[in-house]
Amino acid sequence: MRVTVSRKAHFNAAHRLYRKDWSDEKNDSVFGKCNNPNFHGHNYELIVSVTGKINPDTGYVIDIKDLADIILEEVERRFDHKNLNLDVPEFSDLNPTAENIAVIIWNKIRKRIDADKDLEVVLYETPRNFVSYKGESAN
Numbered sequence: 001m002r003v004t005v006s007r008k009a010h011f012n013a014a015h016r017l018y019r020k021d022w023s024d025e026k027n028d029s030v031f032g033k034c035n036n037p038n039f040h041g042h043n044y045e046l047i048v049s050v051t052g053k054i055n056p057d058t059g060y061v062i063d064i065k066d067l068a069d070i071i072l073e074e075v076e077r078r079f080d081h082k083n084l085n086l087d088v089p090e091f092s093d094l095n096p097t098a099e100n101i102a103v104i105i106w107n108k109i110r111k112r113i114d115a116d117k118d119l120e121v122v123l124y125e126t127p128r129n130f131v132s133y134k135g136e137s138a139n
Contacts, residue, residue: 005061006049009071011080014041015096039083044101045124046075048109052117062117074108098125102133110135 016039017031027035034040048071052061082088084096090104102123113119124130 001054002051003054003061004049004051005064005067006047007064007067007071009046009048009068009076011044011046011076012041013044013079013082013084014039015084015091016040017095017097019095020093039085042125044079045127045130046071046105047122047124048105049120049122050113050117051120052114062113070109070112074112075105078108098123098129098131099133102131106133106135 016036017034018027022030048067050062050067054061079088079101084091084101088096091100094100094104102121105123106119106121109121110119118134120132120134122130122132
């Protein structure tokens with residue numbers, strides 16, 4: 001029997017979508033207002049889900065307090081009230097799109113979750129725009 005345990009979190013961050021190797025015109029054409037040279041911000045909502053077997057001793061898939069601490073340490077402290085382009089090293093050469101942010105978060109959390117458990121990250125950039133990432137497919 002496999003069960004999914006989820007934890008919600010929140011962080012605020014600014015970013016700019018652009019590629020250094022493209023002209024201003026191409027960046028404007030592709031990224032529009034998200035290419036504002038003065039950046040723009042989002043109130044990100046995050047849902048982290050861990051799926052696995054229930055431990056017969058504890059009754060837990062994962063201790064929710066442990067999951068909350070992992071999210072706090074790996075995501076909230078690193079991303080909250082930051083400029084992702086300037087303050088987060090992972091985005092110094094990576095465009096901080098919602099897709100890339102979700103993958104970075106997944107990679108940070110994955111190393112802290114037991115290998116026998118599945119991990120999914122759902123990142124809401126706005127209440128209507130969100131991405132999800134479950135890791136690389138074997139196919």
